[in-house]
Amino acid sequence: MEDKPVATDKLSTSRDWEPLIVAFFCNWCTYTAADLAGVSRMGYDPNVRVIRVMCSGRVDPQFVLDAFAHGADGVLIGGCHPGDCHYVEGNYKALRRYLLLKRLLRELGIEEGRLRLEWIAASEGEKVSKTINEMVEQVRALGPLRLTRKFKEWDAELAALEAEAQSEEVAAHA
Amino acid sequence: MSEQKNGEVRIGVYVCHCGANIADTVDVKAVAEYAATLPGVVVARDYKYMCSDPGQELVQEDIRNLSLNRVVVAACSPSLHENTFRGAAERAGLNPFFVQMVNIREHDSWVHSDREAATEKAKDLVRAAVRRVYFHKPLEKRRVPIHSEVLVVGGGIAGIHAALTVANSGKKVYLVEREPTIGGHMAQYDKTFPTLDCAACILTPKMSAVKAHPNITLWTYSEVVSVDGSVGDYKVVVKRKPRYVREDLCVGCLQCIDTCVFKEPKFDDEFNMGLSKRKPIYIPFPQATPKVVVIDPESCIQLKTGKCKKSCLEACVERGAIDFDQKETYEEIHVGSIIIATGFQTFDPRRMPQYGYGKYPNVYTTLEVERLVNASGPTGGQVVTRDGRVPKSVGIILCVGSRDENTNRWCSRVCCMTSLKLAHLIKEHTGAEVFIFYIDMRAAGKGYEEFYQRVLNEGVHFVRGRVAEITDWALDPSEEGKLVARVEDTNTGFVRRIPLDMVVLAVGLEPQPDALNVQRLFGIGCSMDGFFLEKHPKLAPAPTYTDGIFIAGVCHGPKDIPDTVMQAGYAAAEAIALADTGYFELEPNTAYIVEEECSGCKSCIPLCPYQAISFNEEKKKAFINEVLCKGCGTCVAACPSGSIKQNLFEDEEIFSEIEGVLAYAQ
Numbered sequence: 001m002e003d004k005p006v007a008t009d010k011l012s013t014s015r016d017w018e019p020l021i022v023a024f025f026c027n028w029c030t031y032t033a034a035d036l037a038g039v040s041r042m043g044y045d046p047n048v049r050v051i052r053v054m055c056s057g058r059v060d061p062q063f064v065l066d067a068f069a070h071g072a073d074g075v076l077i078g079g080c081h082p083g084d085c086h087y088v089e090g091n092y093k094a095l096r097r098y099l100l101l102k103r104l105l106r107e108l109g110i111e112e113g114r115l116r117l118e119w120i121a122a123s124e125g126e127k128v129s130k131t132i133n134e135m136v137e138q139v140r141a142l143g144p145l146r147l148t149r150k151f152k153e154w155d156a157e158l159a160a161l162e163a164e165a166q167s168e169e170v171a172a173h174a
Numbered sequence: 175m176s177e178q179k180n181g182e183v184r185i186g187v188y189v190c191h192c193g194a195n196i197a198d199t200v201d202v203k204a205v206a207e208y209a210a211t212l213p214g215v216v217v218a219r220d221y222k223y224m225c226s227d228p229g230q231e232l233v234q235e236d237i238r239n240l241s242l243n244r245v246v247v248a249a250c251s252p253s254l255h256e257n258t259f260r261g262a263a264e265r266a267g268l269n270p271f272f273v274q275m276v277n278i279r280e281h282d283s284w285v286h287s288d289r290e291a292a293t294e295k296a297k298d299l300v301r302a303a304v305r306r307v308y309f310h311k312p313l314e315k316r317r318v319p320i321h322s323e324v325l326v327v328g329g330g331i332a333g334i335h336a337a338l339t340v341a342n343s344g345k346k347v348y349l350v351e352r353e354p355t356i357g358g359h360m361a362q363y364d365k366t367f368p369t370l371d372c373a374a375c376i377l378t379p380k381m382s383a384v385k386a387h388p389n390i391t392l393w394t395y396s397e398v399v400s401v402d403g404s405v406g407d408y409k410v411v412v413k414r415k416p417r418y419v420r421e422d423l424c425v426g427c428l429q430c431i432d433t434c435v436f437k438e439p440k441f442d443d444e445f446n447m448g449l450s451k452r453k454p455i456y457i458p459f460p461q462a463t464p465k466v467v468v469i470d471p472e473s474c475i476q477l478k479t480g481k482c483k484k485s486c487l488e489a490c491v492e493r494g495a496i497d498f499d500q501k502e503t504y505e506e507i508h509v510g511s512i513i514i515a516t517g518f519q520t521f522d523p524r525r526m527p528q529y530g531y532g533k534y535p536n537v538y539t540t541l542e543v544e545r546l547v548n549a550s551g552p553t554g555g556q557v558v559t560r561d562g563r564v565p566k567s568v569g570i571i572l573c574v575g576s577r578d579e580n581t582n583r584w585c586s587r588v589c590c591m592t593s594l595k596l597a598h599l600i601k602e603h604t605g606a607e608v609f610i611f612y613i614d615m616r617a618a619g620k621g622y623e624e625f626y627q628r629v630l631n632e633g634v635h636f637v638r639g640r641v642a643e644i645t646d647w648a649l650d651p652s653e654e655g656k657l658v659a660r661v662e663d664t665n666t667g668f669v670r671r672i673p674l675d676m677v678v679l680a681v682g683l684e685p686q687p688d689a690l691n692v693q694r695l696f697g698i699g700c701s702m703d704g705f706f707l708e709k710h711p712k713l714a715p716a717p718t719y720t721d722g723i724f725i726a727g728v729c730h731g732p733k734d735i736p737d738t739v740m741q742a743g744y745a746a747a748e749a750i751a752l753a754d755t756g757y758f759e760l761e762p763n764t765a766y767i768v769e770e771e772c773s774g775c776k777s778c779i780p781l782c783p784y785q786a787i788s789f790n791e792e793k794k795k796a797f798i799n800e801v802l803c804k805g806c807g808t809c810v811a812a813c814p815s816g817s818i819k820q821n822l823f824e825d826e827e828i829f830s831e832i833e834g835v836l837a838y839a840q
Contacts (some may be wrong), residue, residue: 022832028719029699035251038280039711046291049298049835050281052252053823054763058807059783067827070836083694086719087806088783097811122719123701129285 020138021048021132022067023076026056028086029122030078036125044129045136048076055079056117057090061101064115068105071148074114074139076131081119082142091119114145182488183308184216186242187300188233190249191223192279199254199283200292205248208297212304216240232261237266237290244307246513248300250274250411271762271822289365309826313762316800320406322509322753324746325350327398329693331735332727334380334513339746340513341389345753348507350412351394355462356381358517360469362445364548366735367595368514369627374461374550381463393505394464401512401696404804406724408509416471423495426465430486430496431455441473443552447542450552455486460550469496502678511523511722511749514706516692517741520726521575521582521681528643529571529679534657535560537644537677540570540592541641541695547599551676556675557603565675568600569659571610571641576682577613584703586682588730590616594626595678597634609635609672618735629807637672640663643679680705681733696723705731716745721758763805763822769795773816778809778818 025031031052050154053059056079064075077098081093081153098117105115120127187209191197202220209218221229225248236242245268247259252275278296286292322345326337329351337349349356360366363373363382384390386622399654400411419430431453439451443771445458454474457467465794469486476482478499490496514572531537536559538546549555576586578735589611597608615636619627630636641661648654649671651784656673663670684840685704687693693700698718699707706725709717716724723763724745727738752758774794779787787809789795798809798818807820816825 020836022835032253032719035253035277035280038251038284041284043285043287046282046286046288046295049302050277050616051293051302051828051831051835053807054820055806055808058811058820058823060811060825062825063828065830067832067836070833071838072832072836084699086697087808088697090783090806090808093808093812121434122699123707155406159811 003127009084017144018083019047019073019136019144020071021074021076021135021139022072023048023050023078023132024056024059024063025050026058026080026091027052027054029080029084030056030118030120030128030139032122033078033120033124036122037128038125040125042129044132047136055085055087055090057067057085057087059094059097061097062167063106064101068110068114068145068147069151072117073137073145074135076135077109077115077117078120078128079117081121083123100147110145111142112141113126181243183214183244184240184242185212185220185238185244185246185304185307186215186233186236187246187304188210188224188248189218189220189278189296189300190229190230190247191220192249192283193223196249196279196283199289199292199352200278200296201284201289202296203800204293205278205296205300209246209248209300209304212777214244214302214308214533215304224249224319225258229597230258233262233552234266237263237268237422240373243268243272244310245273246276246300246303246307247273248278248296248303250279251275251277251281267557269287271313272307272310273653274307276300276303284690287585298835298838301837302831305830306827308546309824311821313359313821315759315762316408316764316793317757317759318404318801319388319757320752320755321408322346323348323507323509324749324753325398325410325507325509325512326515327512328358328515328517328727328729329353329356329394330515330517331360331377331380331395332517332729332738333358334377334384336513336515336746336749337384337390338380338387339743341387343750343754345389345750347387347390348410348412348509349390349392350396350398351392352397352419353451353458354395354466355458356384356392356394357461357463359541360735361459361461362447362546364551365595366601367591368619368621368636370595370598376465378461381461385463392464395468396530398695399504404753405440405720406510408512408722410507410509410512412505412507414503414505416502417466418474418496418498418501419467419499420495420497420604421464421466423493424466424490425493425495426457426467428457429468429489430467430495431457433485433489434483435475435482441470446545448550449538449542449545449619453513474488505695507633508606511724511752512696513724513742513745513749514692514696514698514729515726515745516686516689516729517826518732519686521586521684523574523679525581529677530573530644530646530657534644534677536565536657536675537679539681540677541595541681541719543600547596547603555603557600559676563675564604565600566604567607567609567656567672567675568597568604568668568676568678568768569611569641569657569672570597570678570680571659572610572612572677572680573640574681574758575684582682582684582703584682584732585616587616588734589680589682591622591734593624594629596678596752598629598632601632601634606675607635609637609659609674611639611641611659612637613640619736623827632683637661637670638664639663649746683728686729689729692729696720696725698725701731703731705729716741717748723754745800747753761805761822763807763820764800765798765805765807765810765818766800766804767796768794768817768819771815773815773817775814778813781809781812783808
């Protein structure tokens, strides 16, 4: 961990870089499947942090962007299989947003493999474990995204440019 | 977190050991110590069993003594104990929705082995919850009223038992069965293991009770075509298929069958597994309930061509029950809960061609042999081969379409006992030598092992090995004209060839071919094997994830008759409890509009699958009807101005959770 923690509620110990994946799992299918993976002791990499939402349709693209902006190396969205949504069609809405979001991420220079949408039914504990392991592997291969550090670099770059412009202005006036 | 929007936030964090379940993998002390350093946290403790009474008492004491107004419990999945801790908070005078669960068991200690990584993960998740709970608001649960009527889908023993139980409690029941009669698979069985009770003798009185019960509306030859609404008020449309015989007029005298222009039965009798024939106008079996004949439109000359002399009509001229112009009708009903008991199909052994089913006439399935040994079956209870011989040697092959990577991986649970029963019955009827080819004999159940011992003592031969093939290729004169089972007897280590006159395949149980449609129709889940998914494999094996919908019988997974009846009674008890309570409490996770911010763009309106969002033309604002809202949050995610909020899943709550799990990475 290169960046020093600033807020008071951060861990004090340091860690080597490990892919960090934020997952949004729908309450009815994928979150339950992850529970099942637990009950069945289907181990997987500890790099994922699951956030429960009622439906994959609740996943606002801003959640994904926010996760990347705050240091996630990958984002996984899990919903019910098409036709199985507890709320009839929320997963289709999720799919629509996901496809647009993928285009947006490409524009932003965030690699395709960092965002994944997967349909995982409540009975598919094995698929949770498989998907997470695959994604961790994939993101590990891509390396750290470190948008937070890039933001700082860009801020510094901008500040330098501004300072330069200002000094030129001062020089011109002088 | 210097800003204190909700007054002074005082958070208590409780980290559960869950015995060793969590504590073995996660350093719970370290997590609690870390939690104590987080902003807003007043107290952080770890405890052996948080969900126990003393554990809950701990939370309640702290709420009272330390004036906590937020509680974070890091323990198991919220699906297990969220309500437990909400209840604890409520008893201490705190609004239950100020509680946030952190899943460090199913999502952490049970799936990771690296103690350090698992502890870090637990800290991340606790930090996210602490940040999230800060934004929680006091909420009220919504109550919806429950219609006391119950719908039971499927009229096998599960549906029959469930329907009778609910009806006996004084509730109205609709029992819908797609076949012309109720009874299901159990009606086809001869005897039941291990007591050798005659299946019909114990089933048909229950069938008659269903028909006669004042609280049961029985709709056979009918199917559910649509289901709307939710717990308490499901609107269900049932299609009643035309049987071309008026149920209210037919008395079941069966004279129409005698006078049918087909003098001899010509069409495969489904009830007897095609081992006998029926006419186009028929009754599935003598005790069919309701005792109403049915005309098969596929084989009836009148219905196919319109050119029959309609002798059946003449036979029934007085009552006029036969009606060739009958059309399908639709009934709409409102029920508070639904019990699904749609049963199973047996494995089609043609998928395992090595056993020659469909190729060698004397290879049977267990269900066919059930009909053969039955006194009212196609042969009047004579066990004879298709060429009319009494078999001298019979082989029963177990696990056909069960415990097999190539077909179905699960154990069908009933085949061992069914085979023991049939071995006994075949021996009794014919005196034949009976061989049972098995992988493992599974006789777990009351009186089952004793029955196994009895059949062993009767001299049935048990050969441990999976049969490689059934062939009619004779290698020596003793095999001429016989079927030969080639099998490795793993008890002796020899490959054996056993000549047989009759082979019985103990076919496994599978989900109904249309189980997926039924699953979608009712909005429930399926397990990997295609059977319907229960809410909890141990503690809630009849409820589903959809409130007010219960499952019973083999549609949930293979089980025998006693287990089916028990589950059906349990499902009925759940439905009765729901109806008697009279209301159901819903999670208050509905969405609402912040009117000042709504721009009236209407983009949310078409997104709602429940038509809960309308547009107020006067105010030019959207409006969400909270009664209709189911709380998916799809509209919240779509609102371009962020003016829709979802209780329990507000943007601030989720953003703080995201930033909480990532705080370390920044």
